[in-house]
Amino acid sequence: MTLEESIKDVFQQRAELTPDHHRLVNAVMAATAARRRPSRGVFALLSASVMSLVAAAVSVPLLVTGAPQPVQPPASTVVTAPASTVPGTNPVMRYRATWLPDGMVENLRSLEYGPEGMTRQWSSSQNPTAIAALRVANGTALSNPGTPPPGRTYPVVEQVDVNGKQGNLVKLNADDGFVEWLAEPDKVVRAGVSRLPDAYAAALRMARSVQPDTTDFTPDVQFGWMPGSCRPTLYSAMGGSDGAYLTLDSWGPGCTGLKVEIEPQERDTSGQLEQVTVRGKQGYYQSHGGDWGDIGVQLTDKYWLYLNTQGTKADLIRIVDELTISDLRLPWLG
16 A cells, blocks of 8 residues: 555545535545646645554554554654744744755645644655655654554554654555654654655655754635634645645534635636625625535636635625735745
8 A cells, every 4th residue: 555545545534534524525526636636646645634644544453452652752852843833823834854855846735723733745856656745743642663464565663763762664565654753742743755766765864854944834825704613624735836726624513614725727617606706806606505605716817716615605705805815926836
């Protein structure tokens, strides 16, 4: 099983445990199939836990005595990142890799809200199927060292040293692997590569290159007003030199599929569209019945914004009007 397949598998398991997930999952899959997406593996990596979900999947067949046990880091002189962000302040990246495999350019950043989690991903200009990823998340549990079940070659979990801290090298396949360790008492960092030769050595070198990073990571699109109990859950930006795909997700009791998407191309639309004014521009509203609808509007010469959720037309217009949106330049995007 490859890194991407492991992520997809756990993402699907998580979706099956989420209330009212069918309509949202179907809508996402349909929208994804209907328009071009960036390089292979990117959409799967947007699942909320990315590398940590892979680790959870890996741990299951290795356990013989219960759930993964927290690993206490030994004394170390390694410098750790600044204190966690607090409500009302801008998030920072926390950690960065100072070494990457040759030819890697960044194509994804994501931020999870409550609990805090951040992911960065790079793709290869030389090998379009190769990826590298770095993830920082709240937590203490690491995979249990061990060998795969009878009849299987992978996964294998081996203990390694990461600059004086105990960690694990998780071998998912011959060319897929990642390293995980506690960079702080409550912060798990995972650095991994996929579809590269010497993947294990590359993952370990990448992990040992990780340093604190205070780079600002304020999302390029943020909710203002949200209906009812809705709260933001995941922000992501992915793409390449030709433009980015940005997604802002939410969830909460009674909050059904509130999702904002910004992308560098106009979607094909069909059905009855009603012209509305949003963000001072002419856009459209489309009702799907039962207080479920879409808003679409062209933000700039390059980008369009789309909102799909349950709510009245007035609610949808208010959500879009009160979004905070950057200039969408994303200088880090490769």
